Amino acid sequence: MQHILVTGGTGTLGRLVVARLRDVGCKVRVLSRRSREGGEDIEFVIGDLATDEGIEAAVEGAEIIVHCAGSSKGDEDKALNLVRAASRAGARHLVYISVVGADRIPVVSGVDRAMFGYFASKLAAERVVVDSGLPWTTLRATQFHDLILTVARAMAKLPVVPVPAGFRFQPVDPDDVAARLVQLTLGEPAGQVPDIGGPRAYTAADLLRGYLHANHRRRLIMPVWLPGQAARALRAGANLTPDHADGTRTWEDFLVDRLGSPRVVPT
Ligand SMILES: NC(=O)c1ccc[n+]([C@@H]2O[C@H](COP(=O)([O-])OP(=O)(O)OC[C@H]3O[C@@H](n4cnc5c(N)ncnc54)[C@H](OP(=O)(O)O)[C@@H]3O)[C@@H](O)[C@H]2O)c1
Numbered sequence: 408m409q410h411i412l413v414t415g416g417t418g419t420l421g422r423l424v425v426a427r428l429r430d431v432g433c434k435v436r437v438l439s440r441r442s443r444e445g446g447e448d449i450e451f452v453i454g455d456l457a458t459d460e461g462i463e464a465a466v467e468g469a470e471i472i473v474h475c476a477g478s479s480k481g482d483e484d485k486a487l488n489l490v491r492a493a494s495r496a497g498a499r500h501l502v503y504i505s506v507v508g509a510d511r512i513p514v515v516s517g518v519d520r521a522m523f524g525y526f527a528s529k530l531a532a533e534r535v536v537v538d539s540g541l542p543w544t545t546l547r548a549t550q551f552h553d554l555i556l557t558v559a560r561a562m563a564k565l566p567v568v569p570v571p572a573g574f575r576f577q578p579v580d581p582d583d584v585a586a587r588l589v590q591l592t593l594g595e596p597a598g599q600v601p602d603i604g605g606p607r608a609y610t611a612a613d614l615l616r617g618y619l620h621a622n623h624r625r626r627l628i629m630p631v632w633l634p635g636q637a638a639r640a641l642r643a644g645a646n647l648t649p650d651h652a653d654g655t656r657t658w659e660d661f662l663v664d665r666l667g668s669p670r671v672v673p674t
Pocket residue numbers: 414415416417418419420421438439440441454455456457458474475476477478485504505506507529547548549550551552554
């Protein structure tokens with residue numbers, strides 16, 4: 408039985424990774440900042456990767472670490488704390504989830520950083536993993552359906568909804584990502600592996616229209632031109648991975664499952 412630590416094992420992706428690892432007979436430890444009830448073959452440990460509290464105990468005895476913990480800022484520091492502890496503990500495989508475009512979206516100016524600093528923070532965390540001295544695997548994924556839904560819900564509260572002009576997204580189902588991540592976790596360290604993206608790309612406006620239609624709502628959609636080099640890269644499709652459209656569930660299918668709404672095909 409393999410002993411695996413999953414950071415972020417309470418999050419959208421991490422929860423699915425934990426369930427899949429448990430289903431194939433792994434013993435899973437989940438790191439969380441809050442105390443949680445464990446279960447058969449799942450142990451929860453409290454720790455905070457930002458402050459480094461509890462991390463040494465969390466990595467102890469873990470042969471493999473799947474690093475799914477993340478937030479909009481500071482993933483480099485979280486990764487640093489994790490790899491330091493993991494190196495001391497002698498982990499034999501570190502698996503990291505990053506984002507498609509991390510290496511192609513330049514975060515140069517203050518404007519870039521304010522809007523798209525997340526991509527720089529993921530790239531910096533990727534480098535921490537590469538430089539860790541641990542055997543590693545990194546997978547980059549496109550935006551998860553759940554994230555797009557959260558953003559669409561928030562935006563739809565506005566009477567007129569601004570969307571970034573020229574941006575496209577290729578949303579992927581987090582369970583498709585979890586399946587790939589688990590396969591990689593149970594394999595040998597593989598370095599940077601091919602990206603994973605959803606089955607098709609949509610304009611930002613089409614994603615929003617799909618959500619509005621599913622909710623029987625109407626809103627005026629207003630394209631907004633975003634400044635900066637990062638926005639330019641996004642307009643050029645740096646966040647897409649057309650050659651790796653391997654996800655199985657479309658945005659429309661996700662909306663049907665999540666909102667119980669009629670199937671829609673975006674214009
Ligand atoms: N969402 C996307 O569209 C997307 C796309 C590509 C890649 N990714 C990457 O995939 C990973 C998972 O994303 P997600 O959307 O599933 O995340 P999520 O649902 O927002 O969950 C975040 C997870 O990170 C943990 N976490 C956050 N800060 C932490 C800290 N300081 N110490 C310990 N744990 C911490 C949280 O645990 P507790 O709250 O229990 O402490 C939670 O389990 C992230 O690295 C993200 O960058 C996401």
